[in-house]
Amino acid sequence: MSSTTNQPPLLEVRGLTTEFATRAGAVAAVRDVSLTVRRSEKVAIVGESGCGKSTLALSILGLIDKPGRIASGQVLLEGRDLVGLSESAMKTIRGKTVSLIFQDPMGALDPIKTVGAQIIDTLRRHQPGLSHKAARARAVELLREVEVPAAERRLDDYPHHYSGGMRQRVMIAIALANAPDLIIADEPTTALDVTTQAQVLALLERVVADHGVAVLLITHNLGVVAEFCDVVQVMYAGRIVERGPTEAILARPTHPYTQALLESIPDPARIGTRLRAIPGMPPDLSAMPSGCAFEPRCFFGHGREICRTRQPAPVEIETTSGPSQVECHFATERAARASEVAAS
Amino acid sequence: MTGRDIPLLVVDRLEKSFAARSSNPFKPSREILRAVDGISFTVLRGETFGLVGESGCGKSTAARAILRLVEPTGGRVTLDGIDVASLAAEPMRKLRRRMQMVFQDSTGTLDPRMSVRELVEEPLIVHGIGDAATRRAKVDAMLELVGIRAEFANRRPHQFSGGQRQRIGIARALVLEPELVVLDEPISALDVSVQAQILNLLKDLQEKLGVSYVFIVHDLTVAEFFCDRLAVLYLGQVMESGSAKELFADPQHPYTLSLLSAVPRVGAKTGRRTVLEGEVSPLGSGASKGCVFRARCPVGKDRAICAEERPALRPHGTADHTVACHFPGELSLAPA
Numbered sequence: 286m287s288s289t290t291n292q293p294p295l296l297e298v299r300g301l302t303t304e305f306a307t308r309a310g311a312v313a314a315v316r317d318v319s320l321t322v323r324r325s326e327k328v329a330i331v332g333e334s335g336c337g338k339s340t341l342a343l344s345i346l347g348l349i350d351k352p353g354r355i356a357s358g359q360v361l362l363e364g365r366d367l368v369g370l371s372e373s374a375m376k377t378i379r380g381k382t383v384s385l386i387f388q389d390p391m392g393a394l395d396p397i398k399t400v401g402a403q404i405i406d407t408l409r410r411h412q413p414g415l416s417h418k419a420a421r422a423r424a425v426e427l428l429r430e431v432e433v434p435a436a437e438r439r440l441d442d443y444p445h446h447y448s449g450g451m452r453q454r455v456m457i458a459i460a461l462a463n464a465p466d467l468i469i470a471d472e473p474t475t476a477l478d479v480t481t482q483a484q485v486l487a488l489l490e491r492v493v494a495d496h497g498v499a500v501l502l503i504t505h506n507l508g509v510v511a512e513f514c515d516v517v518q519v520m521y522a523g524r525i526v527e528r529g530p531t532e533a534i535l536a537r538p539t540h541p542y543t544q545a546l547l548e549s550i551p552d553p554a555r556i557g558t559r560l561r562a563i564p565g566m567p568p569d570l571s572a573m574p575s576g577c578a579f580e581p582r583c584f585f586g587h588g589r590e591i592c593r594t595r596q597p598a599p600v601e602i603e604t605t606s607g608p609s610q611v612e613c614h615f616a617t618e619r620a621a622r623a624s625e626v627a628a629s
Numbered sequence: 630m631t632g633r634d635i636p637l638l639v640v641d642r643l644e645k646s647f648a649a650r651s652s653n654p655f656k657p658s659r660e661i662l663r664a665v666d667g668i669s670f671t672v673l674r675g676e677t678f679g680l681v682g683e684s685g686c687g688k689s690t691a692a693r694a695i696l697r698l699v700e701p702t703g704g705r706v707t708l709d710g711i712d713v714a715s716l717a718a719e720p721m722r723k724l725r726r727r728m729q730m731v732f733q734d735s736t737g738t739l740d741p742r743m744s745v746r747e748l749v750e751e752p753l754i755v756h757g758i759g760d761a762a763t764r765r766a767k768v769d770a771m772l773e774l775v776g777i778r779a780e781f782a783n784r785r786p787h788q789f790s791g792g793q794r795q796r797i798g799i800a801r802a803l804v805l806e807p808e809l810v811v812l813d814e815p816i817s818a819l820d821v822s823v824q825a826q827i828l829n830l831l832k833d834l835q836e837k838l839g840v841s842y843v844f845i846v847h848d849l850t851v852a853e854f855f856c857d858r859l860a861v862l863y864l865g866q867v868m869e870s871g872s873a874k875e876l877f878a879d880p881q882h883p884y885t886l887s888l889l890s891a892v893p894r895v896g897a898k899t900g901r902r903t904v905l906e907g908e909v910s911p912l913g914s915g916a917s918k919g920c921v922f923r924a925r926c927p928v929g930k931d932r933a934i935c936a937e938e939r940p941a942l943r944p945h946g947t948a949d950h951t952v953a954c955h956f957p958g959e960l961s962l963a964p965a
Contacts, residue, residue: 333820478683483891508893549825551854562825
């Protein structure tokens with residue numbers, strides 16, 4: 286690690302591969318992924334459906350069930366490898382050191398328990414000594430913290446009494462309950478309206494800053510990444526193809542996939558033109574191309590010999606806000622060209 | 630195109646109310662929920678008209694009332710001069726051929742047991758169009774238009790990706806050669822790169838077939854890019870409407886501005902955000918007077934006139950740009 290301190294990073298994933306057994310043989314949804322999340326850092330994993338971003342999150346939390354399995358790699362939480370830990374050991378970590386926020390809070394909350402009971406359960410699972418009364422008082426505090434109006438009264442309401450935005454606030458309260466070091470948020474605002482999304486993101490931003498919690502945000506929305514995250518990791522077909530400081534990567538993407546993804550967002554400045562859609566679809570994970578997984582759809586490398594035949598190794602690129610890593614055979618060339626364009 | 634400036638669809642003071650759900654099943658509620666509360670707009674031939682707003686703003690109910698998938702409780706809808714609401718069952722069935730709908734979740738509308746060919750042929754059979762050979766030709770042509778390869782025509786919906794299923798949904802709507810298609814959030818369940826494919830496809834089809842779209846959308850970036858004209862709805866009422874170009878260049882209503890500022894954008898990390906408080910929620914009974922947006926409005930929350938008088942839609946600048954606000958243009962998003 287190039288970290289300046291001797292302390293291990295909060296989360297370090299090394300060479301993680303997660304496979305699923307299918308009739309056609311083992312299919313890897315996450316391929317040789319390495320990533321680091323430091324304390325209080327906000328890291329995004331961005332990619333489209335099926336790129337493996339949610340599988341990666343579930344792998345980190347030890348939530349991969351059969352027919353899936355972690356085939357290789359390590360998940361180091363403060364230096365301790367979580368891969369292979371027993372379920373009971375994982376239970377002392379999940380909801381305590383690492384907590385999770387899902388896209389759909391209705392699916393994550395128990396419909397027949399009051400919101401208060403669920404927060405209290407979470408609190409007492411990891412703090413068995415806490416009295417019911419103290420837990421209830423803490424639950425009210427947590428609801429207040431996530432700005433649920435009339436918190437004391439709303440504690441005894443059921444999830445279906447809450448609106449979508451309010452339910453997501455409850456999820457944040459539950460995630461915060463045991464003072465975690467890391468929150469993994471899987472598409473936390475995707476199901477919400479834009480104004481509610483803005484509220485929830487502002488809230489999440491405030492609470493993680495207040496508590497110094499690190500966030501691993503999984504999303505498909507590059508706008509959310511731009512506003513929320515310090516570091517971005519772009520995932521395609523199970524691999525992280527580009528990573529680095531958010532500002533630099535979004536302003537000057539080096540990987541053709543990142544560039545194409547950015548260009549497929551409707552841009553008011555180009556009204557009347559066609560959108561630059563990415564042709565085709567992500568590859569079938571059971572029949573991956575032998576070279577770069579993006580080659581068949583790539584505007585830059587499609588048809589080139591090296592792209593068709595060889596998996597690109599990560600290339601380090603120097604950006605204005607720090608180093609980035611790009612898995613593209615033409616990364617150096619493309620980065621040089623982009624900085625020429627920017628300079629002229 | 631001939632008759633481009635003659636409105637194809639005229640929606641005039643459209644209303645749809647529901648009896649509000651009561652918490653006590655033995656005591657039905659007397660409260661009325663006005664899901665669509667006097668919306669008016671016109672759609673020209675070959676153009677795209679957007680209905681924009683958050684969930685609960687009434688955009689989907691308005692679309693369903695226009696197609697008479699729910700019965701409107703007031704107002705008038707005319708398609709090419711025909712009063713839609715007054716039609717008896719049989720002429721209504723005939724008219725449906727001319728106005729179709731594409732849903733957000735095509736999967737839910739596609740029978741999993743039918744092949745793609747059967748799915749696209751079904752509307753033709755329902756409307757008694759052509760013999761088997763003609764239908765087959767039409768289906769093949771339609772599938773090619775939406776970019777589904779002929780060799781996949783015998784596959785079932787689950788063998789396709791979300792984007793391709795949406796193409797099938799579009800093919801089902803367009804195979805009847807309708808003049809109007811209501812697109813209800815057709816891309817919001819799709820990935821960004823696939824969204825772009827579908828938006829491009831819809832634009833191409835509009836150019837080729839001259840069809841008009843009513844585009845229901847919550848994503849303002851998409852609305853700005855895709856719509857010719859649009860209306861911003863809040864609690865069943867039009868807050869602001871006009872050409873997309875003008876409305877986005879010079880938004881006047883505090884709700885439009887707040888919505889615009891809430892969209893997270895790449896390359897625009899600025900402090901110019903108005904985070905709206907609260908959520909879309911009906912004001913309850915006795916709220917018929919005053920502006921429906923006032924409870925969340927950063928401009929009019931404490932102003933007497935906003936609580937007393939419902940603002941009328943008034944032109945701003947050009948005749949096409951209208952705003953329903955007592956203090957248009959007062960909220961500004963100039964960088965703080």
